[in-house]
Amino acid sequence: MKNWGIRTRVLLLALLPAVAIAVLLAGYMAWRIAADSERDLRNYGHGLARQLAAVSEFSTYSGDRETLRKIAIAALDESYVTAAAVFDDQGMPIAASGALPSPLKTLPLSRAPFLLDNDDERLLFIAPVVLHRYDVSDPFLSESTAPVWPAQAATIGWVTLELTRAAAQKRKQEAIFFTLLSSLAVVLIGGIMAFILGRQVTRPILRLENTVARIQAGDLGARVPPDSGGDLQRLEEGMNAMAQALHDNRELLEARVRAATSALEDKKNEAERASVAKSRFLAAASHDLRQPLHALSLFAADLRHEAVTPPQRRLAGQINDSVRGISELLDALLDVSRLDVAGVTPLAIGQPLAETFRHLEAGFARSAAAKSLRLRCRPTRLQVTTDPALLERLLGNLLTNAIRYTESGSVLVAARRRGDRVRIEVRDSGIGIAAEHRHAIFEEFYQIGNTARELGQGLGLGLAIVSRLARILGTRIEVRSAPGRGSVFALDLPLATADSVREETQRNAPAPHREPQLLLLGARNPELESAEQLAATWGYASAWAEDAKAGAADAPRAQAFVALGFADEIAPATIESLRARGAGIILLGTGTEEAPAGAHGLRLPLRPAKLRALLAQLLTESARA
CATH class of the missing domain: 3.30.565.10 (Histidine kinase-like ATPase, C-terminal domain)
Incomplete structure (x- = not known):
């Protein structure tokens, strides 16, 4: 029932009382018809048996069997009568409407008619034939030559009357059918009236429901025709007023949202422009500061080598540490700006x-x-x-x-x-x-x-x-x-x-053989092998020289190349020999500010971006030299 619509509920509410009343009335009328039919049939049988006994009184007393037979046959003309018989005072049959029945098994003691037998198909009534007492001083009797009747009433015989239930049952069925038909007509008329009334009640409600659904779906222009009258019309007018208010508020909110969105978009664009400008500034500043910082690191390295006294060395070390920190910061800022701006x-x-x-x-x-x-x-x-x-x-x-x-x-x-x-x-x-x-x-x-x-x-x-x-x-x-x-x-x-x-x-x-551009000095180890693989990825050919001194002596003079090795494994004399051949020198495990003059340092762990940039720079310088 929870899922029933308003129209179904109103129709059920209007129709249910009519159906209940019709069913109750039909049941009551069917019960009354059945009870009245049974009572009327019994009363009819009692009365007819009494009349038949009264008619048979004289003939029974006089023993006129032929008249009694005619009386029994005449009884068949009455409604529902299927058989009639007359018995003497000993219970022996003396006349019947058909074949003589069996004698009465037991003589009744009642002086009034009663129901002798009853089943689903028939009713058998019996009534005594009573010889009534007459006044002997009656002039009519005194002049009559007929036998003198006894002075007191006596039972001189019995009359049985059999009535069929078939006709009564048919009439009862006809009456019940008519009652049911009438009830059905009442229900039908009630249903039609309930449908009409329910439609008049539910139609405005369903229109309201449809309008609410449209408003819920976003159609704030939906309206209900205010033509139902009474309370429903006031409800429709209130619904229309609410929809109009929602429509106006939505337009106002949309205008505010558009204005706020436009302002936020402007702020967003401004922030993005500021962020891009900041990144570009950092990139440009980092790039422009790289060259003077590189020179500063060289000066700091020379200052460290020139320092003699402990205070001078301590000061030179602090300057080197500061330069290294600034270099790392600029490198990181350049990386961030490159990732943000360069795409x-x-x-x-x-x-x-x-x-x-x-x-x-x-x-x-x-x-x-x-x-x-x-x-x-x-x-x-x-x-x-x-x-x-x-x-x-x-x-x-x-x-x-x-x-x-x-x-x-x-x-x-x-x-x-x-x-x-x-x-x-x-x-x-x-x-x-x-x-x-x-x-x-x-x-x-x-x-x-x-x-x-x-x-x-x-x-x-x-x-x-x-x-x-x-x-x-x-x-x-x-x-x-x-x-x-x-x-x-x-x-x-x-x-x-x-x-x-x-x-x-x-x-x-493997690429076609070409002259090496990177000379790896020292025994093979993971760091140098990693540098070799990175250089191969960038298109640079490499060669190994496990003996740094011998590798420096055998290095080609006409070819631009860069020598790379560990700072603690390459002697200053080897560095001077490589410089004499125009080679760029990269020392791993130290900073540029700590490296000897003419060499560049890369701290570990090795950063591919730094190595690539330094290789390109030194190869360019080596080619010019």
């Missing part, structure tokens, strides 16, 4: 993660060992579709943070497959990150516990660069951490397809 387009190719992990392990092994940390890159055969340089830079920044904020334990880089994706994780056992800082750590210059902005604790730009690199690679960084229990930084990348792997294989196919 870096990633190169999506198939990249074996084993190669990326090997580069990372080679670049960060010394930094981890310096803090007695165990750095592990779990072996894997998985390959991803991504930009190898950007991915290595992203993971390198995560490793830098992991090593910086881990005092003991280990740092792990691992990858595992998840369907058609590969999940890469950088785990550490460091100090951990509280939940309230997990989103803010990706903002620029945000550092936990470094309110004094000490350079030794970083610049607060590493994770900001990670966030931008992840966005460029089409992924996001997930963080799981707890204070004192370490941190896990994770990202998902698409699993490399066979086509992308084939394309990368063809791209990395």
